[in-house]
Amino acid sequence: xxxxxxxxxxxxxxxxxxxxxxxxxxxxxxxxxxxxxxxxxxxxxxxxxxxxxxxxxxxxxxxxxxxxxxxxxxxxxxxxxxxxxxxxxxxxxxxxxxxxxxxxxxxxxxxxxxxxxxxxxxxxxx
Amino acid sequence: xxxxxxxxxxxxxxxxxxxxxxxxxxxxxxxxxxxxxxxxxxxxxxxxxxxxxxxxxxxxxxxxxxxxxxxxxxxxxxxxxxxxxxxxxxxxxxxxxxxxxxxxxxxxxxxxxxxxxxxxxxxxxx
Amino acid sequence: xxxxxxxxxxxxxxxxxxxxxxxxxxxxxxxxxxxxxxxxxxxxxxxxxxxxxxxxxxxxxxxxxxxxxxxxxxxxxxxxxxxxxxxxxxxxxxxxxxxxxxxxxxxxxxxxxxxxxxxxxxxxxx
Amino acid sequence: xxxxxxxxxxxxxxxxxxxxxxxxxxxxxxxxxxxxxxxxxxxxxxxxxxxxxxxxxxxxxxxxxxxxxxxxxxxxxxxxxxxxxxxxxxxxxxxxxxxxxxxxxxxxxxxxxxxxxxxxxxxxxx
DNA sequence: GTGGTCTAGACCACC
DNA sequence: GTGGTCTAGACCACT
Numbered sequence: 001x002x003x004x005x006x007x008x009x010x011x012x013x014x015x016x017x018x019x020x021x022x023x024x025x026x027x028x029x030x031x032x033x034x035x036x037x038x039x040x041x042x043x044x045x046x047x048x049x050x051x052x053x054x055x056x057x058x059x060x061x062x063x064x065x066x067x068x069x070x071x072x073x074x075x076x077x078x079x080x081x082x083x084x085x086x087x088x089x090x091x092x093x094x095x096x097x098x099x100x101x102x103x104x105x106x107x108x109x110x111x112x113x114x115x116x117x118x119x120x121x122x123x124x125x126x
Numbered sequence: 127x128x129x130x131x132x133x134x135x136x137x138x139x140x141x142x143x144x145x146x147x148x149x150x151x152x153x154x155x156x157x158x159x160x161x162x163x164x165x166x167x168x169x170x171x172x173x174x175x176x177x178x179x180x181x182x183x184x185x186x187x188x189x190x191x192x193x194x195x196x197x198x199x200x201x202x203x204x205x206x207x208x209x210x211x212x213x214x215x216x217x218x219x220x221x222x223x224x225x226x227x228x229x230x231x232x233x234x235x236x237x238x239x240x241x242x243x244x245x246x247x248x249x250x251x252x
Numbered sequence: 253x254x255x256x257x258x259x260x261x262x263x264x265x266x267x268x269x270x271x272x273x274x275x276x277x278x279x280x281x282x283x284x285x286x287x288x289x290x291x292x293x294x295x296x297x298x299x300x301x302x303x304x305x306x307x308x309x310x311x312x313x314x315x316x317x318x319x320x321x322x323x324x325x326x327x328x329x330x331x332x333x334x335x336x337x338x339x340x341x342x343x344x345x346x347x348x349x350x351x352x353x354x355x356x357x358x359x360x361x362x363x364x365x366x367x368x369x370x371x372x373x374x375x376x377x378x
Numbered sequence: 379x380x381x382x383x384x385x386x387x388x389x390x391x392x393x394x395x396x397x398x399x400x401x402x403x404x405x406x407x408x409x410x411x412x413x414x415x416x417x418x419x420x421x422x423x424x425x426x427x428x429x430x431x432x433x434x435x436x437x438x439x440x441x442x443x444x445x446x447x448x449x450x451x452x453x454x455x456x457x458x459x460x461x462x463x464x465x466x467x468x469x470x471x472x473x474x475x476x477x478x479x480x481x482x483x484x485x486x487x488x489x490x491x492x493x494x495x496x497x498x499x500x501x502x503x504x
Numbered sequence: 505g506t507g508g509t510c511t512a513g514a515c516c517a518c519c
Numbered sequence: 520g521t522g523g524t525c526t527a528g529a530c531c532a533c534t
Contacts, residue, residue: 009448013518027232050519085233092229093242099222100246106153106215110243116219117236120226139524165506176526181508189441196261197507198533265533279484302534337485344481345494351474352498358405358467362495368471369488372478391509417521428511433523449522450518 002038002046003030014049018057023066026077027085037067037075128164128172129156140175144183149192152203153211163193163201254290254298255282266301270309275318278329279337289319289327380416380424381408392427396435401444404455405463415445415453 003025006017025031037043037058044051058075061067066084069075078084103113129151132143151157163169166184170177184201187193192210195201204210229239255277258269277283289295289310296303310327313319318336321327330336355365381403384395403409415421418436422429436453439445444462447453456462481491 009446011449015518024231053519056518089229089232089234092225092232092234093238096222096225096229096239097242097246099218099225100243103215103218103222104246105150106218107211108215108218110247112219113222113243116223117226117239120223120230121236141524166508167506176528178527179525182524184507194261195507196534197263198505200506267533276483305534308533341481341484341486344477344484344486345490348474348477348481348491349494349498351470351477352495355467355470355474356498357402358470359463360467360470362499364471365474365495368475369478369491372475372482373488393509418523419521430512431510434509436522447522448519450520452521 002043004038004043004047006047006049008049014053015057015060018054019060019064019066022057022061022077023084023088026066026081027088031077033077033079033081035077037061037077039074128169130164130169130173132173132175134175140179141183141186144169144173144180145186145190145192148183148187149210149214152192152207153214157203159203159205159207161203163187163203165200254295256290256295256299258299258301260301266305267309267312270306271312271316271318274309274313274329275336275340278318278333279340283329285329285331285333287329289313289329291326380421382416382421382425384425384427386427392431393435393438396421396425396432397438397442397444400435400439401462401466404444404459405466409455411455411457411459413455415439415455417452 004018004021006014006021008014010017022031022037031037038046040051040054040058044054047054058067058069061075062069064087065078067075067077100113130144130147132140132147134140136143148157148163157163163184164172166177166180170180173180184193184195188195188201191204192207193201193203226239256270256273258266258273260266262269274283274289283289290298292303292306292310296306299306310319310321313327314321316339317330319327319329352365382396382399384392384399386392388395400409400415409415415436416424418429418432422432425432436445436447439453440447443456444459445453445455478491
């Protein structure tokens with residue numbers, strides 16, 4: 001059973017969900033450098049989705065430098081994962097930056113945001 | 127010349143951009159209760175897009191309780207805009223909360239986020 | 253000040269509202285046979301709407317045999333109003349018939365409708 | 379062949395007829411939770427109308443919480459249809475209440491309405 | 505003039 | 520194949 005999970009009813013494209021899921025696993029050290037990804041057919045079976053969708057996700061992972069594929073052997077996490085972590089964090093920071101700019105636009109002030117962050121730290125939003 | 131602006135090159139649907147733009151104008155008090163929106167055809171001309179796209183945006187605004195239309199007379203901002211402002215801010219705060227949770231998940235610490243907010247305040251991200 | 257009233261924000265066409273309003277006044281005996289209707293311009297002024305709209309309503313009243321116009325003198329309720337009352341009641345009964353058919357379609361039973369009618373009689377729905 | 383039907387000659391917008399038709403099918407249990415709706419193109423072909431009109435109807439169903447769509451997969455009835463049934467019945471009862479109030483206003487008495495209901499039960503009005 | 509509906513036909517991303 | 524968006528152009532009722 002794979003650790004990769006998706007939400008079939010989400011509007012987010014399934015292949016993006018897979019990419020995001022793999023990134024998160026790598027980043028948390030659950031998936032290690034050079035570890036093989038589940039085969040396209042296996043994962044397609046487990047998630048009950050079309051193999052083409054898995055294929056697209058793996059291609060995207062390759063394009064982003066997170067995985068590589070050895071024809072006939074399968075797909076693997078790259079050997080060097082340090083940069084993945086950085087990229088992932090930067091991606092999130094970029095999104096937060098854009099959110100916060102919109103918040104200032106909308107008349108939300110810094111104190112409200114600080115309060116929000118505190119409440120998340122304390123787990124009040126779980 | 128209308129205050130409603132769009133970015134034709136964005137991947138975000140044009141009609142959504144229009145909805146967002148109007149929301150922002152209402153929320154900043156630039157558009158007042160019961161003030162008429164530009165006519166469908168006028169705005170279509172100004173933004174150089176199809177009238178049907180404007181129509182779709184205005185329908186969505188009506189659905190969200192932000193505007194109402196009087197066929198044959200025009201479209202107008204609703205009389206009561208206080209709740210719109212609140213809803214809009216809450217929507218943004220919810221997005222920030224979700225992204226910040228992801229950030230903590232990804233090992234980003236509070237200091238980094240605080241630094242980010244400061245840099246936005248100073249306009250370094252515009 | 254005329255007894256004819258409209259709701260400018262309703263989706264029902266204003267001219268239909270005027271027609272309906274006049275019918276109701278006639279039917280209740282508030283407007284008598286051969287009594288003059290307010291002049292187009294006066295009523296337009298009072299209701300703060302376009303004279304063309306009044307004109308259209310009066311034409312419709314004429315078409316339905318409820319009013320007649322004497323060029324240069326104005327519009328008047330017809331001399332014989334008995335049939336108007338019947339027509340008006342039949343119109344309402346037709347609408348109720350259509351509603352009730354839909355209700356049966358939707359699995360609502362006769363008892364529920366009877367209960368509804370009782371509650372209206374007792375003014376619980378005012 | 380789909381169960382969704384429209385009357386092309388009616389003045390009621392086609393997309394509204396489709397919405398109403400689907401509601402009725404759901405409410406009668408003919409369409410089940412998570413059952414797929416006909417595809418936009420298929421239904422457009424069967425009803426001989428433009429796909430955009432179907433699209434508009436399906437969007438409205440989604441807005442009303444009756445259907446959901448998975449881009450690339452199709453449109454489906456929501457998983458929880460109990461509330462739809464209630465809402466639909468309440469909507470009809472509200473209309474009946476309003477019309478019956480108008481009837482009493484117009485001097486129609488309860489016996490006439492009861493007679494009307496009986497005649498509908500016996501199918502004399504079909 | 506206004507908004508509302510509809511058609512015809514195109515392109516896109518996703519599965 | 521699917522739904523989602525957009526364009527171009529038409530017709531309608533209403534003001």
